[in-house]
Amino acid sequence: MKLVFATNNAHKLREVQQTVGEAFELVSLKECGITEDIPENEPTLEGNAFVKARYIYSRTGLNCFADDTGLEVEALGGEPGVRSARYATDGHDDEANKCLLLERMEGKENRAAQFRTAMALILDGKEYLFEGIVRGKILHEQRGEGGFGYDPLFAPEGWDCSFAEMSAEDKNSISHRGRAVRKLAEFLNK
Numbered sequence: 001m002k003l004v005f006a007t008n009n010a011h012k013l014r015e016v017q018q019t020v021g022e023a024f025e026l027v028s029l030k031e032c033g034i035t036e037d038i039p040e041n042e043p044t045l046e047g048n049a050f051v052k053a054r055y056i057y058s059r060t061g062l063n064c065f066a067d068d069t070g071l072e073v074e075a076l077g078g079e080p081g082v083r084s085a086r087y088a089t090d091g092h093d094d095e096a097n098k099c100l101l102l103e104r105m106e107g108k109e110n111r112a113a114q115f116r117t118a119m120a121l122i123l124d125g126k127e128y129l130f131e132g133i134v135r136g137k138i139l140h141e142q143r144g145e146g147g148f149g150y151d152p153l154f155a156p157e158g159w160d161c162s163f164a165e166m167s168a169e170d171k172n173s174i175s176h177r178g179r180a181v182r183k184l185a186e187f188l189n190k
């Protein structure tokens with residue numbers, strides 16, 4: 001089955017393709033001719049995921065899904081949350097975002113945090129929502145070279161390393177997006 005996945009992030013596309021398997025051919029935004037930025041101005045992850053999915057469905061008429069992910073830090077009242085991509089600047093500046101997070105976490109004893117993904121699917125015009133969460137903690141400094149985004153600062157529960165120090169397979173097996181995508185794949189396979 002062909003499905004449009006609403007992302008321009010090559011890391012995410014690879015991660016998700018690995019998780020859903022070969023039964024689904026994922027098509028990126030670029031591949032279906034959408035080059036403009038889709039606005040993500042909703043106050044929730046779910047809202048943003050649906051805005052993206054509806055936009056693609058109305059432009060292409062193709063079955064599609066879209067995700068929005070946020071890093072929710074307990075000591076910061078759930079921040080950066082829905083603003084994770086635009087935490088430090090208007091753009092997607094990963095380095096600036098990580099620096100700001102470390103700055104805001106200075107002196108905080110409670111390091112608990114979670115990544116949460118909301119995944120919106122539109123299948124033959126009907127809408128569905130899937131969620132994935134992974135709990136963990138914010139490290140005091142960056143560790144590892146793999147992954148992307150906030151990965152070097154996040155250590156998942158039960159692991160003695162950051163997401164950026166894990167193989168893509170290990171990260172996928174426990175990650176927020178991995179969990180949401182497996183729920184989506186299970187639903188599609190039914």
Ligand code: ITT
Pocket residue numbers: 006007008009012067068069070071084085086092094097147148149150151163175177
């Ligand atoms: P698209 O919108 O094109 O899919 P994006 O990188 O903006 O790509 P999100 O809006 O879902 O993806 O991500 C929001 C922020 O959270 C952004 O700063 C990402 O780098 C970060 N993020 C998302 N998933 C992550 C993950 O698995 N590990 C670390 N950081 C992640």
